[in-house]
Amino acid sequence: GENVEQHPSTLSVQEGDSAVIKCTYSDSASNYFPWYKQELGKRPQLIIDIRSNVGEKKDQRIAVTLNKTAKHFSLHITETQPEDSAVYFCAPTFVGAQKLVFGQGTRLTINP
Amino acid sequence: NAGVTQTPKFQVLKTGQSMTLQCAQDMNHEYMSWYRQDPGMGLRLIHYSVGAGITDQGEVPNGYNVSRSTTEDFPLRLLSAAPSQTSVYFCASSSGRADQPQHFGDGTRLSIL
Numbered sequence: 001g002e003n004v005e006q007h008p009s010t011l012s013v014q015e016g017d018s019a020v021i022k023c024t025y026s027d028s029a030s031n032y033f034p035w036y037k038q039e040l041g042k043r044p045q046l047i048i049d050i051r052s053n054v055g056e057k058k059d060q061r062i063a064v065t066l067n068k069t070a071k072h073f074s075l076h077i078t079e080t081q082p083e084d085s086a087v088y089f090c091a092p093t094f095v096g097a098q099k100l101v102f103g104q105g106t107r108l109t110i111n112p
Numbered sequence: 113n114a115g116v117t118q119t120p121k122f123q124v125l126k127t128g129q130s131m132t133l134q135c136a137q138d139m140n141h142e143y144m145s146w147y148r149q150d151p152g153m154g155l156r157l158i159h160y161s162v163g164a165g166i167t168d169q170g171e172v173p174n175g176y177n178v179s180r181s182t183t184e185d186f187p188l189r190l191l192s193a194a195p196s197q198t199s200v201y202f203c204a205s206s207s208g209r210a211d212q213p214q215h216f217g218d219g220t221r222l223s224i225l
Contacts, residue, residue, distance in 0.1 A: 032211040043202060043216040044155065089154060093210045098162060099170060100145070100210040102155040 002027045006090055006103035014111050019080055021106045023090030024072040030092040033066055033073045038105075039086045047088075048075070077108075085110045114138050118203050118217035125193045125224050133188040133220050135203030141215070143206045144186040148172065148199040149219075155202065161186055162209060193224045 003026035013019050023033075031052035036044040050057045050064045050073065057064050063076040073092070077084055090103040119134045137144065145160035157170030161180040175197060177189040186205075190197060201220045206212040 034213065036214075043218050044214075045216070046213045049213065091214075095211045097210040098160060098168065099157055100214065101157070101171070102147075104154040 002030065002092065002101045004090065004092060004101050004103045006088075006106050008106060009104065010107045010109070012109045012111060013080055015080055015082060017080055019075075019077045019084070019108055019110075021075045021088055021090075021108070022072055023074070023092065023103050025092040026071065027092070027094065028071065029094045030071075031094050032097075033064065033090070033092050035062075035064060035075045036089045036091065036102075037086045038089065044089060080110045082110050082112060084108060116203055116205055116215050116217035118201075118220050120220060121218065122221045123223070125190075125222065127193060127195060127224060129193050131190055131193065133190075133201055133203075133222070135186045135188065135217060136184050137186075137203075137205040137215070138184065139205060139207070139215065140183060141205035141207050142183065143209045143212070144180065145170070145204050145214070146176070146178065146186070146188045147202045147204065148197075149202060150199050158188065158201075160210075190222075195224045198222060198224045 005024045007022050034049035037047045038044040061078050066073040087105045087107050116137045142163045146158040147155040156172050159178040161167045167178050203217045204214040206214050
């Protein structure tokens with residue numbers, strides 16, 4: 001099965017700075033790469049995803065980049081704001097997969 | 113559009129009791145799944161279903177049963193609650209399988225005394 005690791009496990013940045021979270025995976029068949037955000041006491045929600053035919057995708061202040069050769073993808077958040085404080089999860093998988101394995105999560109804290 | 117609805121939101125049980133966590137979705141999604149999330153931990157897959165009448169085990173299935181008699185509903189049953197099952201339980205659904213965005217419910221916070 002898929003082995004998923006996220007780094008770092010915790011990240012603290014000053015408001016306005018950028019944050020980067022990396023997700024490494026083991027299954028070379030993976031071709032769908034989502035990131036989920038979970039605010040304290042809330043449900044996880046998809047914030048951005050990318051498929052393997054695309055190297056980068058942006059949505060306002062967030063972006064995801066993919067390196068299939070090295071089997072990792074990263075979440076980039078620019079101009080961080082207090083509302084970006086949350087736990088972020090990656091969950092790489094492949095088309096037709098029946099099971100989903102989430103990374104252990106990265107707790108991001110934005111310091112005012 | 114309600115999305116994924118979980119009930120109850122909170123529950124306290126005694127060791128050995130049984131209960132059912134309810135999950136319903138109104139998006140006509142074929143794929144549904146149950147996760148548990150322990151404090152400070154990630155999401156671990158308990159059971160999943162790719163359609164009505166079809167269920168299978170995830171990462172941590174022991175102590176839990178599921179059934180899928182309709183597309184809309186996917187209840188999770190705890191047969192004999194143990195303190196180790198104290199957790200937050202999330203139900204999720206998607207239009208495809210694991211390779212599509214997952215829509216999560218608000219969770220059920222379960223404490224076993």
